[in-house]
Amino acid sequence: MKSTNCKLLASLAISIAAINAHAAGGISPDANQYRYVEAAVAYQSTDWGPFSEETNMTFLASTDFLQYLHAHARYNNGDTKLPKGYQQDGWLTYGIGVHYFIGPNTSLLITADRHELASKNKKPDQDAKEFRAGIRHDLNSHWRLTLEAGEHDLIVGSDTTFIFETVYSYNEHLGGSFRVRDYDELDLSSYELGFRYSF
Numbered sequence: 001m002k003s004t005n006c007k008l009l010a011s012l013a014i015s016i017a018a019i020n021a022h023a024a025g026g027i028s029p030d031a032n033q034y035r036y037v038e039a040a041v042a043y044q045s046t047d048w049g050p051f052s053e054e055t056n057m058t059f060l061a062s063t064d065f066l067q068y069l070h071a072h073a074r075y076n077n078g079d080t081k082l083p084k085g086y087q088q089d090g091w092l093t094y095g096i097g098v099h100y101f102i103g104p105n106t107s108l109l110i111t112a113d114r115h116e117l118a119s120k121n122k123k124p125d126q127d128a129k130e131f132r133a134g135i136r137h138d139l140n141s142h143w144r145l146t147l148e149a150g151e152h153d154l155i156v157g158s159d160t161t162f163i164f165e166t167v168y169s170y171n172e173h174l175g176g177s178f179r180v181r182d183y184d185e186l187d188l189s190s191y192e193l194g195f196r197y198s199f
Contacts, residue, residue: 032198033107033136034064038177040194044080047187052081058192070097079120086155089120105138115154128154142169160184173198
């Protein structure tokens with residue numbers, strides 16, 4: 001699964017880079033791929049027993065600075081049951097990323113994150129790190145796609161993360177999002193439908 005995700009991401013990056021290679025002009029000063037706040041409803045599903053399905057809230061924020069850098073954070077307020085007897089009591093992720101526009105509408109990104117998962121039962125709280133690489137592409141003035149793949153070490157040791165996100169922008173500031181966030185060995189999939197404000 002890890003190899004398939006990496007090959008898919010690499011193939012998409014090469015294809016979009018080729019499409020955008022001939023594009024004229026620079027990056028719009030109003031580009032806001034990395035500036036937003038969002039509130040989303042998340043449906044979390046696990047693939048292991050005892051099975052756990054839960055609907056909760058997820059909040060996200062991101063801002064860019066110094067042209068190539070962005071900082072981001074995510075908080076999920078769920079209490080989903082996880083492997084090894086863990087049950088989350090809030091899950092905070094925050095980090096910093098580097099992004100580079102390979103065309104007016106396409107950027108490549110690399111992020112380094114920290115996870116802080118509070119435990120609802122007697123298990124100790126968990127801290128972990130994660131590294132991801134991805135590609136973000138504006139199809140037009142309304143639609144944006146993002147693909148990311150990476151590695152984390154939360155609870156189960158070395159594990160793969162895969163994220164697919166699409167954003168529909170009603171106008172320059174308001175829009176909606178749909179995101180699938182999948183953790184391989186953690187056996188957790190999160191389906192998120194959100195309202196986004198870009199600035």
